[in-house]
Amino acid sequence: MKASPKTSSFTKRLSADPAIPSVDIAKDPNTPQELLHKARRLKAGAFTWTRPEPRKEYKFLTASPRALNDLGFDEKQESESEYFRQIVSGQAIVENPYPYSQAYAGYQFGDFAGQLGDGRVVNLFEITNPKTGRRYELQLKGAGKTPFSRFADGKAVLRSSIREFIxxxxxxxxxxxxTRSVALTALPKTYAQRSASEKCAIVxxxxxSWIRVGNFDLYRYRGDREGIFQLSDYVIDEVFKxxxxxxxxxxxxxxxxxxIKALGxxxxxxxxxxEIIVRNAKSVAYWQAYCFLNGVLNTDNTSVLGLAIDFGPFAFMDYFDPNYTSNHDDLMLRYSFKNMPSAIWFNMVKLGEDLAELIGAGGKYLNDPFFKEKGLKESWIDDVTKRAEGVIGAGGDIFERIYIDxxxxxxxxxxxxxxxxxxxxxxxxxxxxxxxxxxxDYNLFFATLQQQHIKDNFNVDAVAAAFIPDTFKDDxxxxxxxxxxxxxxxSFLIDFKKRIEEEKLTDENRYERAHKFNPLFVPKNWILDEVIDYTQENEYDPLYLNKLLKMSINPYDKSQWGAEAKELEKRWTSAPSSDIQMLQCSCSS
Ligand SMILES: Nc1ncnc2c1ncn2[C@@H]1O[C@H](COP(=O)(O)OP(=O)(O)OP(=O)(O)O)[C@@H](O)[C@H]1O
Known part of the structure; x- marks a missing residue:
């Protein structure tokens, strides 16, 4: 990490908070620290300079070999280096580029919530993997208060940090x-009050890119049309290349x-x-095909790249129930399994409203000097509104088609x-x-099916029996x-047999196709709970955590799960008893 060139396209291209207009001011010891760490509303700007708050003690827990590899680092060398450990925990910072926190807003559970922003996140820098050319922006969650912390403490507890990391x-x-996780560091002497006092951590x-629909929402809220242009141009040039x-x-x-044709x-x-609509439509399809629920699909948790982002009350569903919500506080089922596509579409409509002037202008007005400098003439408004509605309407049809497909x-x-x-x-x-x-068990069902011999005279009772766990009890x-x-x-197996016969698929063909899409392991809530308890009760012993990490980053390849703790592997890949299925979480993290 030491040798890798570090940049920040975000702070280069977007405007800073006018209260701290330069890095020199942020660094100046005479600048009041409240400006960096006390809640306030920004008048303008896409971000503010800030830095991680120092903590009394840090304990490096683990790093993701897969993430390190994707950054172009040698896994072992990097995770054992002191410099790496200091950077990923916020003990040391790179002064150039200087760290910052993003400003964004958001619609939460349908209502506009005003300025939100990185209230416990400090962004560090971007690194490009020289082999793949892929650029990643690194940030620390749980790194302390920022101007966006509102009424909260800037901390993240170990429980939620392990959940997000994995x-x-x-x-x-x-x-x-x-979005990904690079490393996890415990803060043994830092506590946060949630439903009880809990120890904290930094991921x-x-x-x-960390840009969300909420970044656009903020500019609309401020009425900052220049900001919307600046952010959109940044997203086009830097995020979508x-x-x-x-x-x-x-x-x-x-x-x-x-x-679309009607729009010219x-x-x-x-x-x-x-593009943002397409990516999000595809992502919802992924979440549903794997029964993954984020639990809080607000606009501030909707990435312009369609990345899963912000892991609070998420869950992999144990069994298929379209009404299930992983969020204990989601009484209206707004973010339940069946409502995920409409929740994301709601967010896409909000984005369309944020962009109304830009998508409404079309080629006709976009290059008009008056439009660029001042905005809309009274006589253009109907035209522009109609076109913006047309783009959003077309986007809706595209969203539906791509999601279903x-x-x-x-x-x-x-x-x-x-x-x-x-x-x-x-x-x-x-x-x-x-x-x-x-x-x-939803995910286990597919992994079991791909193994079954379903041929001419197959014993349908025996194949059906392979799906029913030993622990099954009549209700x-x-x-x-x-x-x-x-x-x-x-009944399903007979339908399925008919279909594979029509396609003339052998068991081997079917396995060859399916096994790349059927993880042998997904981290369910009950497993995460077990790992969190073990880690907290055993003075941060990383045995369970690292076992879970190996299984999670190699979901299709058991041979990578390691020789240790085989009993955990066996239990974690079996269907659980009914009392720990379909657990829900609350938002506190
Ligand atoms: N403990 C906290 N301290 C400060 N701000 C917080 C805290 N918890 C949440 N927030 C802020 O409240 C808003 C909504 O929180 P949410 O839980 O969706 O985000 P998050 O988990 O903190 O961050 P991210 O979306 O980056 O993962 C965000 O602006 C977030 O920064």
Missing amino acids: VSESLNAIGIPS CRMAP GESKLCAQYADIINYEPK ELTKYDKMYL QYLKLVCKRLGITPRPSDHLGVVASLFETLQHTKL PFTDLTKENVTKQLK
């Missing part, structure tokens, strides 16, 4: 777009969408908006079959009916009995 790396390893995280890359992947769907030529701002593709990949447009009525419908009625109060579960499974 799940972000797990999602990425499964193939789901996510060093990385992402190609130029206009030519926008909307390239789904050009066929986008260009042939009738509502698309501007770079239209394309940026649609991607969801079906992913589910079929998990089954090892080739998707057909009618699948939602056929084998996929049969699958979800079975999953919902049998309450079998005396419902019809969830072994007999009914077997019946339901057999």
